[in-house]
Amino acid sequence: MADKVIVYNMVGTFVFDNQLKVVESQKGDKRSELLSRYKNAAPPNEKQRYKLMEFFKDKQYFSSFRNQCIKITKADIKNAVDEAMLIGQAIASADELERVINMLTKRLREWFALTAPEVERSMEDNRKFVEAVLKKPREMLLKEVNTDDVASAGKLLSPEDVKAYQNLAWQITQLHNARSQQESYIISAMEKSYPNLTQVATALVGARLLQHAGTMKRLAKMPASTLQMLGAEKAMFRHLRNKAKCASPKYGLIYNHPVVQSVKPKNRGKMARILADKICIAVKVDYFKGVFIGGQLRNMVAEKARALE
Amino acid sequence: MADKVIVYNMVGTFVFDNQLKVVESQKGDKRSELLSRYKNAAPPNEKQRYKLMEFFKDKQYFSSFRNQCIKITKADIKNAVDEAMLIGQAIASADELERVINMLTKRLREWFALTAPEVERSMEDNRKFVEAVLKKPREMLLKEVNTDDVASAGKLLSPEDVKAYQNLAWQITQLHNARSQQESYIISAMEKSYPNLTQVATALVGARLLQHAGTMKRLAKMPASTLQMLGAEKAMFRHLRNKAKCASPKYGLIYNHPVVQSVKPKNRGKMARILADKICIAVKVDYFKGVFIGGQLRNMVAEKARALE
Numbered sequence: 001m002a003d004k005v006i007v008y009n010m011v012g013t014f015v016f017d018n019q020l021k022v023v024e025s026q027k028g029d030k031r032s033e034l035l036s037r038y039k040n041a042a043p044p045n046e047k048q049r050y051k052l053m054e055f056f057k058d059k060q061y062f063s064s065f066r067n068q069c070i071k072i073t074k075a076d077i078k079n080a081v082d083e084a085m086l087i088g089q090a091i092a093s094a095d096e097l098e099r100v101i102n103m104l105t106k107r108l109r110e111w112f113a114l115t116a117p118e119v120e121r122s123m124e125d126n127r128k129f130v131e132a133v134l135k136k137p138r139e140m141l142l143k144e145v146n147t148d149d150v151a152s153a154g155k156l157l158s159p160e161d162v163k164a165y166q167n168l169a170w171q172i173t174q175l176h177n178a179r180s181q182q183e184s185y186i187i188s189a190m191e192k193s194y195p196n197l198t199q200v201a202t203a204l205v206g207a208r209l210l211q212h213a214g215t216m217k218r219l220a221k222m223p224a225s226t227l228q229m230l231g232a233e234k235a236m237f238r239h240l241r242n243k244a245k246c247a248s249p250k251y252g253l254i255y256n257h258p259v260v261q262s263v264k265p266k267n268r269g270k271m272a273r274i275l276a277d278k279i280c281i282a283v284k285v286d287y288f289k290g291v292f293i294g295g296q297l298r299n300m301v302a303e304k305a306r307a308l309e
Numbered sequence: 310m311a312d313k314v315i316v317y318n319m320v321g322t323f324v325f326d327n328q329l330k331v332v333e334s335q336k337g338d339k340r341s342e343l344l345s346r347y348k349n350a351a352p353p354n355e356k357q358r359y360k361l362m363e364f365f366k367d368k369q370y371f372s373s374f375r376n377q378c379i380k381i382t383k384a385d386i387k388n389a390v391d392e393a394m395l396i397g398q399a400i401a402s403a404d405e406l407e408r409v410i411n412m413l414t415k416r417l418r419e420w421f422a423l424t425a426p427e428v429e430r431s432m433e434d435n436r437k438f439v440e441a442v443l444k445k446p447r448e449m450l451l452k453e454v455n456t457d458d459v460a461s462a463g464k465l466l467s468p469e470d471v472k473a474y475q476n477l478a479w480q481i482t483q484l485h486n487a488r489s490q491q492e493s494y495i496i497s498a499m500e501k502s503y504p505n506l507t508q509v510a511t512a513l514v515g516a517r518l519l520q521h522a523g524t525m526k527r528l529a530k531m532p533a534s535t536l537q538m539l540g541a542e543k544a545m546f547r548h549l550r551n552k553a554k555c556a557s558p559k560y561g562l563i564y565n566h567p568v569v570q571s572v573k574p575k576n577r578g579k580m581a582r583i584l585a586d587k588i589c590i591a592v593k594v595d596y597f598k599g600v601f602i603g604g605q606l607r608n609m610v611a612e613k614a615r616a617l618e
Contacts, residue, residue: 096416
């Protein structure tokens with residue numbers, strides 16, 4: 001039995017004698033030079049460990065413990081912030097902007113219908129509608145749908161009234177721009193951090209997969225079959241609960257990939273499987289910081305797609 | 310019995326002889342000069358009316374009827390668009406903008422917390438938070454809450470990452486501006502169209518009352534007690550259903566009026582009643598286009614408010 005006991009924890013490094021009295025100690029969570037000086041000191045046995053627990057219950061170590069805990073947690077939180085989280089935030093923000101744009105455009109449509117209901121009804125595309133409201137005077141828009149001021153069911157408004165709804169329209173175009181900017185940010189961030197995934201899955205589909213999985217680590221651990229279904233969990237579990245009635249889903253988020261969209265509808269399930277397969281490889285290469293093979297993977301997918309078109 | 314029968318409807322004016330054959334007719338929905346030329350012609354009696362219904366069932370009148378109907382409906386829709394509807398749209402749009410601002414600010418908070426959680430937590434005011442994110446660099450903000458980069462649980466981000474969330478912050482400040490502009494529009498429109506109501510109820514409370522009632526006509530028909538409760542219908546009907554348990558509400562939308570806010574809480578019900586009383590008068594004066602008495606009404610309300618303070 002060694003005659004010294006050495007303990008090393010968050011608060012510091014402590015050397016005890018046989019009676020468990022402190023011989024020497026150093027504060028801080030760094031491995032101290034005590035460890036090298038007391039090479040013969042043993043870690044405490046079970047009985048000693050119980051006694052040492054009493055020792056560390058002392059008030060003077062409480063605040064040290066607490067501060068160290070906070071410090072470590074903060075560092076963990078800090079280190080947890082990676083490119084994937086930033087991309088996730090950008091994706092969520094782009095989605096939120098999309099929702100906001102739709103809300104405000106609906107409001108603008110209702111408002112504009114007071115002055116030119118015929119125009120509002122004839123323009124289905126939201127973005128074009130907002131731009132038209134902003135850029136063209138009412139008379140021109142009415143003429144475009146073959147109506148004049150007399151035949152229109154809308155009222156000619158004063159310039160101040162027009163300015164009020166155009167102000168809203170201008171806001172909406174600004175939000176469209178903001179959304180495009182968020183998308184370019186997502187694309188460049190994806191290309192920088194996950195080049196293989198981006199090359200095979202496209203930046204936006206890849207970012208959605210990443211957001212859904214939460215972290216790159218979790219995404220990298222997924223088998224291709226899980227990747228294929230990501231985002232279709234509801235349909236998947238409905239199928240598992242109730243096999244006879246509900247077919248298994250064939251794709252989740254990757255349905256939006258251009259290559260899946262390009263093939264015949266009946267081949268989309270097959271295409272999704274092939275794509276998920278290659279995405280699965282790309283994710284693993286990115287996670288383990290391998291070389292760039294995205295180009296090859298992408299070509300393989302494109303080749304299969306041509307066969308299924 | 311007159312020897313001629315005259316009928317005047319949407320399609321035109323028709324003069325018939327005793328056998329109900331057309332003698333003369335003029336198309337169009339304007340009162341034609343036939344009416345003055347055939348002064349002795351009588352309107353059809355009951356028996357003749359039945360026969361004339363057959364006459365107008367003829368195909369040639371169908372499209373005339375239809376076109377006239379559409380024309381009249383369009384004119385009605387057009388005339389229904391009044392200042393109250395425009396103000397209602399502006400109010401709804403300002404509310405929508407408010408909702409949108411809150412949604413996006415929440416998103417920005419979550420995003421910014423990745424880089425400086427301490428700052429995010431310490432700034433409760435949404436508007437100030439957005440402006441700080443936009444205008445001050447992270448280090449300065451951290452210093453303001455007595456934290457430095459090392460102690461912060463947030464990560465230092467690259468300039469591109471910072472630009473991405475600042476882009477969102479910039480959008481939010483733009484939406485704040487748009488909301489203020491909508492409010493100034495509401496205020497000036499209210500002052501122009503409903504000067505008495507605006508003077509007594511303030512532009513924003515007045516506009517909300519108007520939006521809630523739908524039209525100025527309906528608002529003008531309301532008794533003061535209804536005005537007082539406008540916007541508290543839910544509480545009101547809960548009270549009526551269940552007298553014992555729920556007290557009757559004391560105020561609806563007018564609770565937000567500065568004069569109700571200024572008095573002691575226990576006097577607010579009383580103040581709301583007094584205010585609703587004067588608003589009721591102001592609305593009627595505005596609806597029947599009377600002279601401006603808003604100043605007097607306002608002074609009366611202010612006097613009572615001083616007594617209840």
